[in-house]
Amino acid sequence: MHKALVIAPNWIGDALMAQPLFTLLKHLHPRLTIDAIAPGWVAPVLERMPEISRVVATDLAHGKLQPLERYRLASVLADEGYDAAYVLPNSLKSALIPWLARIPLRIGYKGEQRYGLLNVRHANPRKDERPPMVRHYAALAFAPGAKLPETLPTPRIEADLNESARVFARFGLDLRVPLVVFCPGAEFGPAKRWPPGHFAQLAQLVRRSFPYAQIVALGSGKDGALAQQIALDAPFVRNLCGQTSLAEACALLARANAVVSNDSGLMHVTAALRRPQIALFGSSDPRHTPPLSDQAHILWLQLECSPCFARECPLGHTRCLNELMPEHVFANVRNILLTQR
Numbered sequence: 001m002h003k004a005l006v007i008a009p010n011w012i013g014d015a016l017m018a019q020p021l022f023t024l025l026k027h028l029h030p031r032l033t034i035d036a037i038a039p040g041w042v043a044p045v046l047e048r049m050p051e052i053s054r055v056v057a058t059d060l061a062h063g064k065l066q067p068l069e070r071y072r073l074a075s076v077l078a079d080e081g082y083d084a085a086y087v088l089p090n091s092l093k094s095a096l097i098p099w100l101a102r103i104p105l106r107i108g109y110k111g112e113q114r115y116g117l118l119n120v121r122h123a124n125p126r127k128d129e130r131p132p133m134v135r136h137y138a139a140l141a142f143a144p145g146a147k148l149p150e151t152l153p154t155p156r157i158e159a160d161l162n163e164s165a166r167v168f169a170r171f172g173l174d175l176r177v178p179l180v181v182f183c184p185g186a187e188f189g190p191a192k193r194w195p196p197g198h199f200a201q202l203a204q205l206v207r208r209s210f211p212y213a214q215i216v217a218l219g220s221g222k223d224g225a226l227a228q229q230i231a232l233d234a235p236f237v238r239n240l241c242g243q244t245s246l247a248e249a250c251a252l253l254a255r256a257n258a259v260v261s262n263d264s265g266l267m268h269v270t271a272a273l274r275r276p277q278i279a280l281f282g283s284s285d286p287r288h289t290p291p292l293s294d295q296a297h298i299l300w301l302q303l304e305c306s307p308c309f310a311r312e313c314p315l316g317h318t319r320c321l322n323e324l325m326p327e328h329v330f331a332n333v334r335n336i337l338l339t340q341r
Contacts, residue, residue, distance in 0.1 A: 001029045005077065005085045005103060007094050008038035008046060011187070012246070012265025013289065015042050016155040016272050017133040018088055022051035023153040024141040025086075035080070037073070037097065044246040045269065048157035067096070074100030086140055087118060107140055120144065133289050154292045155272040159254030167251040171216075171240065178213045178337060180206055181253060182237065183261035183270075184230060185223030189311025191283035192262050194321050196229035201326035202260065202333070203234035210337055213257075216240050218249050218266060258336045260329060267291050276336045278329055282321040283308050297332050299324060 004025065009015050015038065022034055035054045036046050043057035058073065060066055070093070078101040085098030087108035095117035098106045107120040115121070122144045125131065131139075138152050168175050182199050186192035203215055215234075217227035221242030231237050244252065253259060253270050259277040261267040263284045270277045271291035279291045281300035285307040290298060300306075306320045313320075 001032055001083045003033045003080070003082050004029075004035070005080070005082045005098060005101075006034060006036040006052075007085065007087045007089065007097065007108075008036050008042055009088050010039055010042065012042055012045055013263075013268040014088070014133065015045050016157070016265075016268040017289065017292075018137040019049055019051065019155040019157075019272070020134050020153040021086070021088075021137045021141055022049060024138055026051050028141060035082075041246060044250065045157060045272075048159075048250065050158065066093075070096045071100055073097055077101040077103075088137060088140075090124070092117065109140075130288060132287065134292065155268065156274070157250070157269070157272040159250065159273055161254070163247075164251040164255045167244070167248045168255065170248075171238070171243075171252075173214055173216070173252075175255065178210065178257040178340070179252070179255060180210075180213050180215045180333070180337075181256045181259045181261075181270075182215065182217045182227075182230065183219055183223075183259065183264055183266040184217055184226040185219035185241070185266075186262040186264045187220075187222075188284075191308070191310050191313050191318060191321075192264070192281075193226070194262055194280045194282070194324065196226050197233065198321075198324070198326045198329075199226075199230045199260070200233035200237075202329055203230065203237050205326060205330040206333060206337075207234070207236060209334060213337070214238070216252070218244065218252060257340055258333050260333065263289060271296050276340075278332050278336075280321070280324060280329070282306065282318065282324075283310050283313070285309070297336075299329060299332070 033053045036052050037056045038046050040057045043055045046052050046055045074097045082103045084105035085103040087095045090111035092112035095114045099117045106118045108118045109122045109124050184199055216238040219241040223241040227239040227241045254273050256275050259270045263281050267279050271293035276295045279298045286298045286300050301320055303320050
């Protein structure tokens with residue numbers, strides 16, 4: 001196999017957890033060139049992976065079939081000479097482009113009646129038997145049912161320190177002063193978001209012990225309201241949500257001294273950049289989608305009702321996050337910052 005196409009996941013975190021698959025493919029096929037198709041909001045992460053040669057960023061809408069747009073893209077890719085396509089999402093529409101482009105091997109998991117679109121199909125595990133997402137994707141490098149290596153590569157993306165300097169300058173941040181980053185959003189829903197009031201209390205604790213530290217909130221435009229709530233009680237927190245591109249957010253995270261995030265795409269970006277972080281888990285399960293970094297500290301109360309994997313707390317109390325107290329999180333942040341003095 002000389003050339004492969006990857007249909008990337010629609011989420012930043014999933015794209016990062018797929019990187020060990022790309023590393024395995026390069027190891028199994030040393031001369032392999034890997035290209036990727038990815039949504040525009042995910043493409044900057046893939047562009048920072050050394051295994052990926054080219055990223056085709058698309059504006060295909062999430063949840064829509066858009067057959068004409070997919071046919072046009074497939075027509076362009078049909079002349080690229082791909083030997084195989086790895087279709088990482090489980091949807092029928094994600095398998096259309098490789099099929100339309102007549103790529104000989106089309107590899108993915110069973111789902112949404114894709115029998116004619118995929119010709120190498122892996123069985124989807126039952127929910128109670130789901131492996132960590134990294135292993136789920138990595139299995140596609142091998143024949144269906146094959147045993148995986150015990151140890152897999154970890155996601156890693158590269159940062160350009162010159163780019164970080166430019167982004168720091170753009171936002172008036174000082175590279176000589178510690179930077180603490182809050183990532184208050186989580187696209188999936190409120191059951192994965194630590195309360196803004198808790199973030200504000202954490203900011204006050206950081207300010208009291210480290211008055212010279214810079215604190216910023218990062219995220220998409222949708223997270224701006226959460227950051228505004230934090231700033232009501234902690235006005236010294238800079239709200240940069242929606243003001244940075246994903247590439248710029250990566251540049252800031254690459255120089256962060258400590259990052260506090262929910263289970264989100266930026267949590268996985270921080271882990272791949274190998275920056276010190278506190279990862280807060282509520283309705284989701286860190287055994288399934290952990291930040292894969294020895295610099296990550298995971299906080300999860302593991303209540304009897306957790307993980308529920310719900311967008312909103314089905315019991316109406318969200319104790320899994322409300323009872324994760326700012327003082328507890330600050331103790332971890334404090335230890336991180338003190339070790340960097």
